[in-house]
Amino acid sequence: MKLHWKILIGMVLGVLFGFLMNQLGQKEFVSDWIKPFGTIFINVLKMIAMPLILASIITGLADLKDFSKISKMGGKTITYYLSTTAIAVTIGLVLANIVNPGSFINEEARATLLETFSGDATIKIEAAKAAKETTPLQPLVDMVPDNLFSAMINNGSMLQVIFFAILFGIALILIPEEKSRGVTSFFSGLNDVVLKIIDIIMFTAPLGVFALLAALIVEIPDASLLSGLVVYALTVTAGLLIMLFLFYPTLLIVFAKIKPKRFFKAMMPAQLLAFSTSSSAATLPVTMERATEHLGVDEDVSSFVLPLGATINMDGTALYQAVAAIFIAQVMNIDLTITQQLMIIVTATLASIGSAAVPGAGMVMLVIVLAQAGIPEAGLALIFAIDRPLDMLRTVINVSSDATAAAIVASSEGLLKDPGELDPNAEKIRS
Numbered sequence: 001m002k003l004h005w006k007i008l009i010g011m012v013l014g015v016l017f018g019f020l021m022n023q024l025g026q027k028e029f030v031s032d033w034i035k036p037f038g039t040i041f042i043n044v045l046k047m048i049a050m051p052l053i054l055a056s057i058i059t060g061l062a063d064l065k066d067f068s069k070i071s072k073m074g075g076k077t078i079t080y081y082l083s084t085t086a087i088a089v090t091i092g093l094v095l096a097n098i099v100n101p102g103s104f105i106n107e108e109a110r111a112t113l114l115e116t117f118s119g120d121a122t123i124k125i126e127a128a129k130a131a132k133e134t135t136p137l138q139p140l141v142d143m144v145p146d147n148l149f150s151a152m153i154n155n156g157s158m159l160q161v162i163f164f165a166i167l168f169g170i171a172l173i174l175i176p177e178e179k180s181r182g183v184t185s186f187f188s189g190l191n192d193v194v195l196k197i198i199d200i201i202m203f204t205a206p207l208g209v210f211a212l213l214a215a216l217i218v219e220i221p222d223a224s225l226l227s228g229l230v231v232y233a234l235t236v237t238a239g240l241l242i243m244l245f246l247f248y249p250t251l252l253i254v255f256a257k258i259k260p261k262r263f264f265k266a267m268m269p270a271q272l273l274a275f276s277t278s279s280s281a282a283t284l285p286v287t288m289e290r291a292t293e294h295l296g297v298d299e300d301v302s303s304f305v306l307p308l309g310a311t312i313n314m315d316g317t318a319l320y321q322a323v324a325a326i327f328i329a330q331v332m333n334i335d336l337t338i339t340q341q342l343m344i345i346v347t348a349t350l351a352s353i354g355s356a357a358v359p360g361a362g363m364v365m366l367v368i369v370l371a372q373a374g375i376p377e378a379g380l381a382l383i384f385a386i387d388r389p390l391d392m393l394r395t396v397i398n399v400s401s402d403a404t405a406a407a408i409v410a411s412s413e414g415l416l417k418d419p420g421e422l423d424p425n426a427e428k429i430r431s
Contacts, residue, residue, distance in 0.1 A: 041277075049155060049282070057169055058187045059188045060169070076412060081401075088319040093322045093326060096322065096323045113228070117380075118378065145157065243316070255411060283399055301406055347373075
């Protein structure tokens, strides 16, 4: 059985088990004895992310042997990421204005949601205030580590590790090959070891996603609180599905000459894992492995484009922020002007870049979007009840966008393999 089917079965069984434990009143059993296995699975993936980024980027850049190729690839990648994020925000705004999901929330439901989740909203608002109280160039300052080893022990410092790896890789290119050969060989070997560890970890993926989904089901809030948010959730979901099944396939066909079937077949395990973990960072090792060995993206490209994408490319998060901002404004009877909505596109695009690749981080950046548009930040409490499932969906979009970028950049550089060039035994080995 192929890996994505195993993961899908684990997800379905996890959901059914969660519902069963809910009916039997065994929520504590799931929290105490099932959820820890999901947490361990995520931790193992996060554990391997930093070594993978360091080894793959350094190896990939050293293999390019040309600084001009790096700058050219970087320009294409950043252009793609900014463009697709802006388009995602625009799609979210258009859908929110057409559907008008805020009109489906009555006064009683609004009061209940604001009261129930005011504490959670306050925590996110305080975190956002800390992020806003910085200088305009603070993101550049944060990108440069003052201690590499300190950056490597914190997954939130992924961009700092990427910065060092790029700098290290460029330095390897600039020194004589006879002096760099030993270092390059070491990191190449390290990269192979890390990829093999990922293969081992993926044997446990069905169990990991089973535990994660079972725990999610027993932690879902009261259904009565969710009923008024269904239209909002469907609006966000519709936007995400447009991105996944219409926008990205179009980009792949036009710019990479890749059929959607090939893309989804290659990336489905990573997409399912993204759905289960709600973390682009945790999914990154699998995303890189699937893009390289199954989609046909050259390792030099995937090792550069995908880690950068997991850090700054958040199309799903950006779309969600746009819909959420309009929804909260509608519920609170605030009419946003065209200018304010255009500014939401700019702010949400930049805010999604600053979102950490971990569960729930997009909501912190949403506070900044709300503040810029003049929407009360307390309105964040209106969407807390439904945020986790939507976080899972938007992470799938984030990962899919990264993989699409890798395929397009690889194709433009002549570094995308044809299906016949891929190892036919790769799937058997990993299954």
